[in-house]
Amino acid sequence: MRLATLGSGSSGNATLLDTGEGLLLIDCGLSAKEAERRMAELDLSMSDLLAILVTHEHADHIGGVSALASKSGAPVFASRGTARKLKCTYQEIRAEQEFSVPGCSVEIKPVAVPHDAREPVQFTFTLNSIKVGILTDLGSVTPHVVEEFTGCHSLLVESNHCREMLSEGPYPAALKRRILGPWGHLSNDQTAGFLKQIFALGSIPENLILGHISKENNSKTRVEDCLGDLVSKVNSLVYASQDEVLPWSNPVRNA
Ligand SMILES: [Zn+2]
Ligand SMILES: [Zn+2]
Numbered sequence: 388m389r390l391a392t393l394g395s396g397s398s399g400n401a402t403l404l405d406t407g408e409g410l411l412l413i414d415c416g417l418s419a420k421e422a423e424r425r426m427a428e429l430d431l432s433m434s435d436l437l438a439i440l441v442t443h444e445h446a447d448h449i450g451g452v453s454a455l456a457s458k459s460g461a462p463v464f465a466s467r468g469t470a471r472k473l474k475c476t477y478q479e480i481r482a483e484q485e486f487s488v489p490g491c492s493v494e495i496k497p498v499a500v501p502h503d504a505r506e507p508v509q510f511t512f513t514l515n516s517i518k519v520g521i522l523t524d525l526g527s528v529t530p531h532v533v534e535e536f537t538g539c540h541s542l543l544v545e546s547n548h549c550r551e552m553l554s555e556g557p558y559p560a561a562l563k564r565r566i567l568g569p570w571g572h573l574s575n576d577q578t579a580g581f582l583k584q585i586f587a588l589g590s591i592p593e594n595l596i597l598g599h600i601s602k603e604n605n606s607k608t609r610v611e612d613c614l615g616d617l618v619s620k621v622n623s624l625v626y627a628s629q630d631e632v633l634p635w636s637n638p639v640r641n642a
Contacts, residue, residue: 396629419454433459443507468506545599547572575613598627
Protein backbone atom coordinates (compact mmCIF):
# COMPACT_ATOMS: atom_id res chain seq x y z
CA MET A 388 0.00 0.00 0.00
CA ARG A 389 1.16 3.54 -0.61
CA LEU A 390 -0.03 7.10 -0.09
CA ALA A 391 -0.07 10.25 -2.21
CA THR A 392 -1.65 13.61 -1.49
CA LEU A 393 -3.42 15.78 -4.06
CA GLY A 394 -3.37 18.65 -1.59
CA SER A 395 -2.89 19.13 2.14
CA GLY A 396 -3.72 22.21 4.20
CA SER A 397 -6.53 24.50 5.24
CA SER A 398 -7.48 25.29 1.62
CA GLY A 399 -8.21 21.67 0.75
CA ASN A 400 -7.18 18.16 1.68
CA ALA A 401 -7.34 15.07 -0.52
CA THR A 402 -5.29 11.93 0.06
CA LEU A 403 -5.04 8.83 -2.11
CA LEU A 404 -4.37 5.35 -0.83
CA ASP A 405 -3.31 2.81 -3.41
CA THR A 406 -4.34 -0.46 -1.82
CA GLY A 407 -2.99 -2.67 -4.58
CA GLU A 408 -6.62 -3.57 -5.30
CA GLY A 409 -7.73 -0.08 -6.27
CA LEU A 410 -7.71 3.47 -5.03
CA LEU A 411 -9.37 5.04 -2.03
CA LEU A 412 -9.72 8.80 -1.79
CA ILE A 413 -9.77 10.17 1.72
CA ASP A 414 -11.48 13.58 1.81
CA CYS A 415 -11.81 16.03 -1.03
CA GLY A 416 -11.57 19.65 0.03
CA LEU A 417 -10.40 20.60 -3.46
CA SER A 418 -13.03 21.27 -6.11
CA ALA A 419 -13.92 18.16 -8.10
CA LYS A 420 -12.35 19.77 -11.17
CA GLU A 421 -9.08 20.51 -9.37
CA ALA A 422 -8.99 17.01 -7.85
CA GLU A 423 -9.45 15.57 -11.33
CA ARG A 424 -6.67 17.75 -12.70
CA ARG A 425 -4.27 16.73 -9.92
CA MET A 426 -5.17 13.04 -10.30
CA ALA A 427 -4.25 13.34 -13.96
CA GLU A 428 -0.72 14.36 -12.86
CA LEU A 429 -0.47 10.87 -11.37
CA ASP A 430 -1.97 9.38 -14.56
CA LEU A 431 -5.16 8.62 -12.71
CA SER A 432 -8.77 9.37 -13.44
CA MET A 433 -11.94 9.41 -11.37
CA SER A 434 -12.91 6.01 -12.70
CA ASP A 435 -9.96 4.58 -10.73
CA LEU A 436 -11.64 5.40 -7.42
CA LEU A 437 -13.17 2.52 -5.48
CA ALA A 438 -14.59 4.79 -2.79
CA ILE A 439 -14.41 8.20 -1.14
CA LEU A 440 -14.03 8.28 2.65
CA VAL A 441 -14.74 11.48 4.56
CA THR A 442 -13.14 12.32 7.91
CA HIS A 443 -15.34 15.29 8.89
CA GLU A 444 -17.46 18.07 7.48
CA HIS A 445 -15.06 21.03 7.51
CA ALA A 446 -14.93 22.62 4.08
CA ASP A 447 -11.25 21.80 3.58
CA HIS A 448 -12.22 18.10 3.70
CA ILE A 449 -15.71 17.91 2.24
CA GLY A 450 -15.84 20.78 -0.29
CA GLY A 451 -15.55 18.69 -3.45
CA VAL A 452 -16.90 15.35 -2.18
CA SER A 453 -20.48 15.51 -3.43
CA ALA A 454 -19.52 16.74 -6.91
CA LEU A 455 -16.74 14.16 -7.17
CA ALA A 456 -19.08 11.40 -6.04
CA SER A 457 -21.65 12.22 -8.69
CA LYS A 458 -18.99 12.57 -11.39
CA SER A 459 -17.10 9.39 -10.48
CA GLY A 460 -19.94 7.21 -9.23
CA ALA A 461 -17.70 6.14 -6.33
CA PRO A 462 -19.59 5.37 -3.09
CA VAL A 463 -19.07 7.77 -0.19
CA PHE A 464 -18.49 6.59 3.38
CA ALA A 465 -18.99 8.99 6.29
CA SER A 466 -20.24 9.14 9.85
CA ARG A 467 -23.81 10.33 10.31
CA GLY A 468 -22.65 13.61 11.86
CA THR A 469 -20.27 14.29 8.97
CA ALA A 470 -22.90 13.35 6.39
CA ARG A 471 -25.25 16.11 7.52
CA LYS A 472 -23.20 18.40 5.30
CA LEU A 473 -23.06 16.02 2.33
CA LYS A 474 -25.26 16.59 -0.70
CA CYS A 475 -24.99 13.04 -1.98
CA THR A 476 -26.00 9.57 -0.86
CA TYR A 477 -23.60 7.90 1.55
CA GLN A 478 -22.96 4.78 3.53
CA GLU A 479 -22.81 5.28 7.24
CA ILE A 480 -19.70 4.37 9.19
CA ARG A 481 -19.13 4.53 12.93
CA ALA A 482 -16.02 5.26 14.91
CA GLU A 483 -14.24 2.10 16.04
CA GLN A 484 -16.31 -0.15 13.75
CA GLU A 485 -14.17 -1.63 11.04
CA PHE A 486 -15.51 -1.84 7.52
CA SER A 487 -14.38 -2.53 3.97
CA VAL A 488 -15.45 -1.14 0.62
CA PRO A 489 -16.70 -3.22 -2.31
CA GLY A 490 -13.88 -4.68 -4.39
CA CYS A 491 -11.20 -4.19 -1.76
CA SER A 492 -10.15 -6.40 1.14
CA VAL A 493 -8.44 -3.67 3.16
CA GLU A 494 -9.81 -3.43 6.69
CA ILE A 495 -10.62 0.22 7.37
CA LYS A 496 -10.96 1.51 10.90
CA PRO A 497 -12.45 4.93 11.62
CA VAL A 498 -10.82 6.27 14.78
CA ALA A 499 -12.52 8.91 16.94
CA VAL A 500 -10.42 12.06 17.39
CA PRO A 501 -10.87 15.27 19.40
CA HIS A 502 -11.72 17.93 16.81
CA ASP A 503 -14.45 20.55 16.66
CA ALA A 504 -16.65 18.83 14.12
CA ARG A 505 -19.91 16.86 14.60
CA GLU A 506 -18.55 13.32 14.47
CA PRO A 507 -14.95 13.38 13.22
CA VAL A 508 -12.85 10.31 12.55
CA GLN A 509 -9.44 9.57 11.12
CA PHE A 510 -8.51 6.26 9.51
CA THR A 511 -6.21 3.27 9.68
CA PHE A 512 -6.03 0.74 6.86
CA THR A 513 -4.79 -2.81 7.31
CA LEU A 514 -4.09 -5.47 4.72
CA ASN A 515 -2.03 -8.60 5.36
CA SER A 516 -0.36 -7.10 8.47
CA ILE A 517 0.56 -3.89 6.68
CA LYS A 518 -0.94 -0.82 8.30
CA VAL A 519 -1.32 2.70 6.95
CA GLY A 520 -2.64 5.64 8.97
CA ILE A 521 -4.03 9.07 8.17
CA LEU A 522 -4.18 11.40 11.15
CA THR A 523 -5.01 15.07 10.62
CA ASP A 524 -7.35 17.51 12.31
CA LEU A 525 -7.09 16.77 16.02
CA GLY A 526 -6.49 19.18 18.85
CA SER A 527 -4.83 16.76 21.21
CA VAL A 528 -3.25 13.34 21.26
CA THR A 529 -5.33 10.94 23.31
CA PRO A 530 -4.16 7.54 24.59
CA HIS A 531 -6.73 6.09 22.18
CA VAL A 532 -5.08 7.85 19.23
CA VAL A 533 -1.65 6.59 20.28
CA GLU A 534 -2.96 3.04 20.59
CA GLU A 535 -4.73 3.04 17.23
CA PHE A 536 -1.93 4.66 15.24
CA THR A 537 0.86 2.58 16.71
CA GLY A 538 2.24 0.06 14.23
CA CYS A 539 1.69 2.07 11.03
CA HIS A 540 4.17 1.30 8.25
CA SER A 541 3.14 4.48 6.46
CA LEU A 542 1.72 7.42 8.35
CA LEU A 543 0.39 10.82 7.32
CA VAL A 544 0.17 13.02 10.39
CA GLU A 545 -0.52 16.72 10.74
CA SER A 546 2.00 19.20 12.05
CA ASN A 547 -0.29 22.16 11.72
CA HIS A 548 1.29 25.16 13.37
CA CYS A 549 4.14 26.63 15.33
CA ARG A 550 2.63 27.87 18.59
CA GLU A 551 4.73 31.04 18.63
CA MET A 552 4.02 31.94 15.00
CA LEU A 553 0.30 31.39 15.53
CA SER A 554 0.20 33.31 18.82
CA GLU A 555 2.08 36.28 17.37
CA GLY A 556 0.46 36.11 13.92
CA PRO A 557 -2.46 37.98 12.34
CA TYR A 558 -5.32 35.54 13.05
CA PRO A 559 -8.24 36.85 15.15
CA ALA A 560 -8.03 35.91 18.85
CA ALA A 561 -11.01 33.53 18.68
CA LEU A 562 -9.49 31.60 15.78
CA LYS A 563 -6.15 31.38 17.58
CA ARG A 564 -7.91 29.97 20.64
CA ARG A 565 -9.74 27.45 18.48
CA ILE A 566 -6.63 26.19 16.72
CA LEU A 567 -4.54 26.07 19.91
CA GLY A 568 -7.30 24.42 21.94
CA PRO A 569 -7.80 20.69 22.62
CA TRP A 570 -10.34 20.41 19.77
CA GLY A 571 -8.28 22.30 17.18
CA HIS A 572 -5.09 21.21 15.46
CA LEU A 573 -1.74 19.71 16.48
CA SER A 574 1.17 22.08 16.92
CA ASN A 575 4.67 21.02 15.89
CA ASP A 576 5.42 20.30 19.56
CA GLN A 577 2.38 18.08 19.91
CA THR A 578 3.24 16.19 16.74
CA ALA A 579 6.81 15.67 17.95
CA GLY A 580 5.43 14.44 21.29
CA PHE A 581 3.09 12.03 19.53
CA LEU A 582 5.90 10.66 17.36
CA LYS A 583 8.13 10.25 20.43
CA GLN A 584 5.39 8.23 22.10
CA ILE A 585 4.86 5.83 19.21
CA PHE A 586 8.60 5.54 18.48
CA ALA A 587 9.14 4.59 22.13
CA LEU A 588 6.64 1.78 21.59
CA GLY A 589 8.84 0.49 18.77
CA SER A 590 6.57 1.89 16.10
CA ILE A 591 8.68 3.77 13.57
CA PRO A 592 6.91 4.21 10.23
CA GLU A 593 8.94 3.44 7.12
CA ASN A 594 7.25 6.36 5.44
CA LEU A 595 6.31 9.45 7.36
CA ILE A 596 4.36 12.23 5.69
CA LEU A 597 3.79 15.50 7.52
CA GLY A 598 0.75 17.40 6.34
CA HIS A 599 -1.95 19.99 7.00
CA ILE A 600 0.93 22.42 7.54
CA SER A 601 -0.30 25.98 7.94
CA LYS A 602 1.02 28.40 5.32
CA GLU A 603 0.56 31.39 7.64
CA ASN A 604 1.58 29.91 10.97
CA ASN A 605 4.31 27.38 10.23
CA SER A 606 7.35 26.62 8.11
CA LYS A 607 9.36 23.55 7.24
CA THR A 608 12.25 24.91 9.33
CA ARG A 609 10.04 25.29 12.42
CA VAL A 610 8.74 21.73 11.95
CA GLU A 611 12.28 20.37 11.63
CA ASP A 612 13.43 22.31 14.70
CA CYS A 613 10.68 20.68 16.74
CA LEU A 614 11.21 17.18 15.39
CA GLY A 615 14.97 17.29 16.06
CA ASP A 616 16.60 13.87 15.84
CA LEU A 617 13.25 12.12 15.34
CA VAL A 618 13.77 12.90 11.65
CA SER A 619 16.82 10.66 11.39
CA LYS A 620 14.91 7.65 12.70
CA VAL A 621 12.56 7.26 9.73
CA ASN A 622 13.50 5.91 6.32
CA SER A 623 11.56 8.44 4.38
CA LEU A 624 10.15 11.77 5.54
CA VAL A 625 8.26 14.03 3.15
CA TYR A 626 6.09 17.11 3.46
CA ALA A 627 2.68 17.27 1.85
CA SER A 628 1.94 20.56 0.16
CA GLN A 629 -1.20 22.61 -0.32
CA ASP A 630 -0.47 23.54 -3.89
CA GLU A 631 1.29 20.56 -5.35
CA VAL A 632 0.69 16.85 -5.66
CA LEU A 633 2.89 14.77 -3.40
CA PRO A 634 3.65 11.68 -5.48
CA TRP A 635 3.40 8.15 -4.17
CA SER A 636 5.40 7.31 -1.09
CA ASN A 637 7.52 4.17 -1.25
CA PRO A 638 5.14 1.24 -1.33
CA VAL A 639 5.09 -0.93 1.75
CA ARG A 640 4.75 -4.42 0.44
CA ASN A 641 1.81 -6.47 1.52
CA ALA A 642 3.06 -9.64 3.14
ZN1 LIG B 1 -8.60 20.35 8.00
ZN1 LIG C 1 -11.09 20.17 10.53
